[in-house]
Amino acid sequence: MPSHDERLPLFAITAPGLEPLAAAELRALGMDVKEEPGGVSWSGTRAQLYDANLRLRTASRVTVLAAEFRARTFFELERHARKVPWERWVSRGGAVRLRVTSKKSKLYHEGAIAQRILEAIEHRVGALASTDVGRDEEGGEDEGDAQLFIVRFNRDGCTIRADASGALLHLRGYRQALARAPLRETLAAAMLLGAGWDGTAPLVDPMCGSGTIPIEGALLARRIAPGLSAPDREPRDYAFTSWPDFDVERWAAVVDRAAAEILPRSPVPILGSDRDEGAIAAATANAERAGVLGDVAFSARAVSAVEPPAGPGWMVINPPYGVRVGERDPLRNLYAALGRTLRERCPGWTLALLSPDHGLERQVGFALDEALRTSNGGIPVRLVVGQVPDEG
Ligand SMILES: C[S@@+](CC[C@H](N)C(=O)[O-])C[C@H]1O[C@@H](n2cnc3c(N)ncnc32)[C@H](O)[C@@H]1O
The missing domain is CATH 3.30.2130.30 (VC0802-like)
Structure with missing residues (x-):
């Protein structure tokens, strides 16, 4: 041995x-x-x-x-x-x-x-x-x-x-209700970390779909290890726990140490909204399964009606891509409207956007720099980050 x-x-x-x-x-x-x-x-x-x-x-x-x-x-x-x-x-x-x-x-x-x-x-x-x-x-x-x-x-x-993992690590266990085009939990966490958000400033996702970004945000802000994202904070299953040399005491010590770091509440406001009521129902059910419903304020509303908390904070968004023909023009308008709303309501905030192409992100109307490149469901995407300027 x-x-x-x-x-x-x-x-x-x-x-x-x-x-x-x-x-x-x-x-x-x-x-x-x-x-x-x-x-x-x-x-x-x-x-x-x-x-x-x-x-x-x-x-x-x-x-x-x-x-x-x-x-x-x-x-x-x-x-x-x-x-x-x-x-x-x-x-x-x-x-x-x-x-x-x-x-x-x-x-x-x-x-x-x-x-x-x-x-x-x-x-x-x-x-x-x-x-x-x-x-x-x-x-x-x-x-x-x-x-x-x-x-x-x-x-x-x-x-x-x-x-050593068994089920892929993005399968935290909380996300059972899906809206359209859900984001992998690992990519949502990567957007937050890649944008430089560390859980100590407000976070808003105004196109939150099934809630992956705000839920991953709540886990991060409360320092909940992703493997402890079930409401009872018991660890999910891993392949290594079936290995003949599995050290059950060492595992218990690792789990105890991670559990002891968990904060009882998010220290900052976290908001998730989407214009689709069904998506908000799914996001709410998912947050409940992750035991972070008390940390995220969800509401059904359009981006243009977003009401950010006192900031500045981070807007982290996975907007629609429009890969299908005929979706391009409405999307250009959506990205432009997002840029206008942010300049009006969130000057000084950091915007982080998962962008499918330069043309769409340019519609936002202010400078965004590439923080990382990856792919989402087979589509090449970039995380772009920038500061929302003051209107006028
Ligand atoms: C790619 S999905 C987001 C998926 C989400 N990250 C998840 O993990 O489930 C884009 C979302 O933007 C929402 N959306 C599109 N236009 C919107 C608008 N004008 N205001 C608010 N939400 C909008 C859609 O309803 C959809 O849920």
Whole structure:
């Protein structure tokens, strides 16, 4: 059994563009991390692995590097795969999911690679109850409790990562009621952190849909770890709690420490509004499920009727994109009207907007700088941030 202070090669996977934010989150937790394309790597203890899963707001999963080797033949792959300590993550009779991708490599048949790896796992741990094989595609959702391994071949180099998270980390558990075009919780948190909002100034989202931005804001302001976003503040499920070497006491200590930091109320006003009554009903139900209904004031109203609290504060908005034909002109008007309302009612506030294109964001009528680039539901987007000027 490995020692509890053993350092593990950890990697937090993020959506493209969110690496610096996840790295900053981990550094704030005292971890010495390195940004890489697609995520953040560090050498961390088991307590850090637990902490990262519980607290990271902007990462999709946290993984442990199980093996890294080169293989140009199936014989080499089998030889390396049999040396991987699979028993650290899977027990005899367990269930396994493999997500395999191969690029620019001699071994290109992903199904055949998966088959060799499954054989190596069974060779070490004994027969598995069930297996599932597929490609590692961004946005792939989770099925069941099977232990996931992410296998990537690139130019004959192979990395195998054991997923420690289970369900993707954006699935905090609170968001069951959806409005149109909901934002991933991880991206909503990334907008807040990328805009420089730290939970100590007022926050308004006047196009809040199902409420993701104000709810993530309330979690941040109250220092509620995303893994504790159920109203009873019990942690959600993670894959690592089923690993044979799971350290239940260490996990309890990590959870207790995070729970002790929670503030009873948001120290600042947080407002969410939308002109669609159905969206506000969904947002209210979601905030209740996250146990932050008392921290967010929701109301059904158009952007033009927004009533910001005493500021200055942050307006963080995920406006409609209008990817369909015929939606462009009304949207230009909407962005222009948003700019006018902000200049009239919120001078000195910071505006952060998830923007699908320069043309639309220019309609807002004042300078906005790019804070990050990522994609939302497959659409390339930029987070742009600027200060609302004084009218006149
Ligand atoms: C992309 S969605 C926001 C999704 C939201 N971030 C979420 O996670 O569910 C854009 C929202 O803007 C709202 N909206 C569009 N025009 C509006 C207006 N003039 N005033 C207020 N809300 C508006 C829509 O009803 C929709 O809910």
